[in-house]
Amino acid sequence: MNRVNRRHFIQLLGGAGVLASSFGLTACSKQPTASGRVVIIGGGFGGATCAKYLQRFDPDLDITLVEPKQKFITCPFSNLVLGGMREIDSISHSYQAHEQRGIKVIHAMASEIDPAGKKVTLNNGSKLEYDRLVVSPGIDFRWEDVEGMSEADVENLPHAWNGGPQTTVLRKQLTAMPDGGTVIIAPPANPFRCPPGPYERASMIANYLKKNKPKSKVLILDAKTKFSKQPLFMQGWDQLYGDMIEWVSGDAGGRVSRVDVAGRGVYNELGESFSANVVNFIPPQKAGKIAHDAGLVDNTGWCPVDQRTFESTLHPDIHVIGDASLAGAMPKSGFAANSQGKVCAAAIVSALHNTTMPEPSYVNTCYSLVGPDYGISVAAVYRYSGDQGIYKVDGSGGVSPADADAEFRRKEARYTRGWYASITSDTWG
Ligand SMILES: Cc1cc2nc3c(=O)[nH]c(=O)nc-3n(C[C@H](O)[C@H](O)[C@H](O)COP(=O)(O)OP(=O)(O)OC[C@H]3O[C@@H](n4cnc5c(N)ncnc54)[C@H](O)[C@@H]3O)c2cc1C
Known part of the structure; x- marks a missing residue:
């Protein structure tokens, strides 16, 4: 430096x-x-x-x-790979720069x-x-809390929640499904890795389906009753995908209680069954x-x-x-x-x-793409106090405005790509 x-x-x-x-x-x-x-x-x-x-x-x-791993494949932008907007190589990063700095890297x-x-x-x-x-x-993953599915089933039903080969398997399933098919995404309860991730995933899959299999549906069966950046995501889904994406709240039958690997489906806690061409069950963590x-x-x-x-x-x-x-x-x-x-x-x-x-300060921004030219974000600065631990600084950051125009969303999509380039260069470059 x-x-x-x-x-x-x-x-x-x-x-x-x-x-x-x-x-x-x-x-x-x-x-x-x-x-x-x-x-x-x-x-x-x-x-x-x-x-x-x-x-x-x-x-x-x-x-x-x-x-x-010889190369780290990121979860960020893996949703773009699922949507056919990026290749897996473009989200893979080696440890060469670390080694050149004199850090010993043992694989x-x-x-x-x-x-x-x-x-x-x-x-x-x-x-x-x-x-x-x-x-x-x-x-x-808390496989012990999942009924009907174990780690051995991920080749069949990839969660793709740890960047890597499962992303490629899930992408292949999406490209193989027929027009008019259904994709189920089942996000877990909090806390879990990347709170907006499942909803960006639904967006990127819908973007692919709209262009290639427009009669298809994305059904989100959620363990939660609300989710990160929800109004912004839903506004974007309406604008870009009409009724292609349906979100079912945990309280309205969204909570999955059993996975049916052989039948490629899930049951909710009311005992209702849902089947699909592609099931992306994201296990609790x-x-x-x-x-x-x-x-x-x-x-x-x-x-x-x-x-x-x-x-x-x-x-x-x-x-x-x-x-x-x-x-x-x-x-x-x-x-x-x-x-x-x-x-x-x-x-x-x-x-x-x-x-x-010294007293630390921490930062986070989560960009999500709703469409290729439609970005949204949430950001915050955090500090530490002995009483509260890490807390969000009042008035710092915030979410993208709800009434933003198309140009604003386009710029946020550009910032999303800029963010990916800079964070990966800061981490592995
Ligand atoms: C679909 C998706 C999209 C996402 N998008 C974003 C985004 O846009 N922005 C964002 O900020 N975050 C995003 N995330 C979240 C982000 O990927 C994680 O929060 C982040 O990777 C956490 O970093 P980490 O160092 O804790 O774990 P990781 O980055 O997963 O690194 C853990 C590493 O530890 C290694 N490891 C594990 N056990 C051992 C062991 N015993 N010995 C040696 N090595 C071991 C693993 O091989 C792995 O490489 C996304 C996540 C998902 C799933």
């Missing part, structure tokens, strides 16, 4: 003076030996950002990023964490010692498996942390960021995970240098 960029980021954290002087951020601060060993589990939005910014804040750290799974011995065991048998560990494993195995979760299934530093409240010297963490008012989003990765990097460097962590 050049000095100007460093200054910008330090300002974002709200502690320019403290951070700059305490981290020794200038090039002449190079030490002959590593100033600490940090291992990061997970090279997604949270982990890859944290690794990059740790190296920027203290180039003398010994940083190891553990991630099984393996972390299979065990020993918090007392401060060691991580990998599935290739090797062990890594750490002074600080960052865990950003994303989500896992919890923190990634390694967080459970390592005893980092509480009875919510997510990881409690000190929301100022993201250090686990259950195991010292282990930080949990991203979707797996309980991060107060912040949603489970890639932008939030990226923001948390930076705050966490600052907290770790502060701790290793025995200096005071």
